[in-house]
Amino acid sequence: MKFIHLADVHLGAVPDRGTAWSGSREEEIWTTFRRIIAGIRENPVDLLFISGDLFHRRPLRKELREVNSLFAAIPETNVYIIAGNHDHLDAGSAYRSFKWAENVVFFDSEEVMCIDDDRMPVTVYGFSLCENEIREPLLRDVCPEEGDGYHILLAHGGDEKHVPIDFTALASAGFDYVALGHIHKPQVIVKDRIIYPGSPEPLDRNETGPHGYVEGFTDDDGIIHTRFVPAAARTYEDITLELDEETTQNDLEDTLSDMIAESGLQNIYRVVLTGQRSPDLMLLPEKLKNCGNIVDIRDESRLMYDLEMLEKKYAGTLVGDYIRYFSLKDTTEVEEKALDYGLQALLETSMR
């Protein structure tokens, strides 16, 4: 038996609104999904599990028709779908009245239903979310029925606001595989048994690292094994640039451009500036954004001032008072920045 486990595709999402690449990202989410289905047509699997949030919002009929036609093109694969919190099944949901292709099973109830696969010795359990927020631990007493074959559960949620899950209890409930959805970064709860595959494409800047789906298969002894298959067109990466007293704006731009060239021009980056910079450096973080797809720059660098020495040197004058004012307490990031800004302004305009 071979299966593919997808979740949190979020078709229709528009990541990084306001950036130059936002529109392509919206398209890439669809393209990657189509590519995965096309891959199944080439190398058919027996089962395709989609553990919720296939759509970013409640789907429209035309969107369902679109994905349904894709599923119809892989008739050898039985597709099992549940709705997640984003595409939840409300009263007017297009999911409710949609007629799916023969090989598609949509779980249209909040109660856990179970369905015997018509080709494989597999019983699939699943339920859909009917509201965005569900604080009930709906999975608490769910366990497989008696019977041979594999018992596979599809579920969406796992945090406080979305069907909290007691993973220890779930691990001992007796399912052969639990295909989870909701967490966008791939996460293995129990190896080969309970897995969040994550979104095939990352959806925002916090979802760094590889993205894709999970492929499962049984070995000769009938034991299920899984592996993660990267599928994302691009990833979000963090870059930290450490400044020192010699660093110039040019250096920063060159280093950043090189690092981006090395780890992929197509990728999207969050940049953090750390270290100590010279007061002479006219730092223009906004200009760094021209070095690639940079979604965010966080400047945590400090001015290269020896505060203790300066406080002593300027004791009894405004500069001394200023340093002392900020050093008397635990400073927040804004206060640290204020200290640097004010000190720099006072010292640089000083006629000493």
Add this chain to the structure above:
Amino acid sequence: MLIKKITIHNFGKIHNRTFDLSEGINVLYGENESGKTTVHTFIKGMLYGIPRQRGRAAANDIYRTYEPWENPGEYGGTIWFEAGGMSYRLTRNFSRERRFGELLCEDTGALVDPDEGALDEILGNVSEAVYDNTVSVGQMKSVTGQNLVRELQNYMAGYEGSADSTIDIERASQMLKMTRKGYQVQENRRKKALEAEQIRIRSGIGYLEEEEKKLQKREKAIRHRMKEMSPAGEGENAFDVKMQKMQQNAQTYLLLSVIAAVLPVIAAIVLKQPAFKVCSAAAAVLILVFGVFKRNSALREIDRIGEYKAKWEERYAKMSWDLEHTKQALAEKRSAIENMQEELDEGEDALYQESSEQREIKALSLALETITALSGNINARIGMHLRTRTSRILSGITGGKYSVVLMDENLKMAVNTEERVVPLERLSRGTLEQIYFALRMAAGELFCGDTPFPVILDDVFGSYDEDRLQALLRWLHNEDRQVMISTCSGREAELLRGDGIPFNEILL
């Protein structure tokens, strides 16, 4: 504090020289470039150390400037001084490789590291910045009248607002505000883009809602028409009932006509007269024909109703389909509207999320506020005192000619003569120098507190005329402080001698 003796091993251009200093006035005489400023820098270096700057700044820092060319390892010297009734000897080597510092209390024999706080305490915690502002007085940098006035204004404002004449709060604030403006522009751009997106979504919702309204109207119209099509709510059954009734009528007509025909038939049989027979038979035939005719027209009516029913059913089915379709389209529109509503809410959240620009703006505002507040504290503490003392000193060194220094709300300075208030712009360079001197002296008294420091006057009397200089030297003599006047002219010594004021002359 009293500096008694200085020995310079190697410092700048001075090698192995010892100078004895006395209480009261010391005149350090030397040609230009002979090292007068070097002596002052040495004294300050001894008291506060000479830290190396980091990075590019190191290229021309004090350390580099005074590092001796020969014997750079012997970069330093010794200074003997009295403070708080105790005598001290302070020895230092500034060189990077052989850095050394030693402070000996000659009365107690205690030997300590000067840089571990002991020296700070002896100096009454007068910091380097305060020393720069009070102890050592250099010449005003500006040459022309206008700049001189501005420089003096800045000095005063610096003292009042920051206890540091070199600080220019106005310019510092300007710099912070400009940086803040830059971030504000970026932030506005970001907000505008987000808001434009919101407007786009809102108009999208508006459009969808219009569509929804149209569909609702359409739904209502269809329902209305469907209701009209089935009068009195009988629906499709009405046709069947009608047809059934017609069927019955047809049968009834036939039956009645047959029954009605029976009488004339009997009459035809019973009546003897052939004319009557014929008439009765004809009547029977007429009745039957009428009955059949009625039946047939009823049957035709049934067919007609049947046809009408079929047409009606077809139309009704079409309308039902239309209604279903409209209802679906409505639900779809609703979903789309709700989805866009969600998008709108998310956008709203993004608008209120703190951006990195907002963080910088916050920090810059905090810096500005803090500077203003702290400067206000300093001003409240020393502002008035500084003005009264400056006035008193100015009056002292001008023989009462100029007395009160005023400052208006724009921090513009003016002096008061006996007759009128004169703005700085109207004063001669000499008078401006006198005000400057008075200001520095007043600051010294104020900031150094209980520890009177020596006053070091480095080439400050260049633009003083004879009378001014004499008045000033007399005033200094009465002040009872240790004074070091460095000069390249013999005027000071001459005037002091002429007045019979004792002083210690040092030749460089």
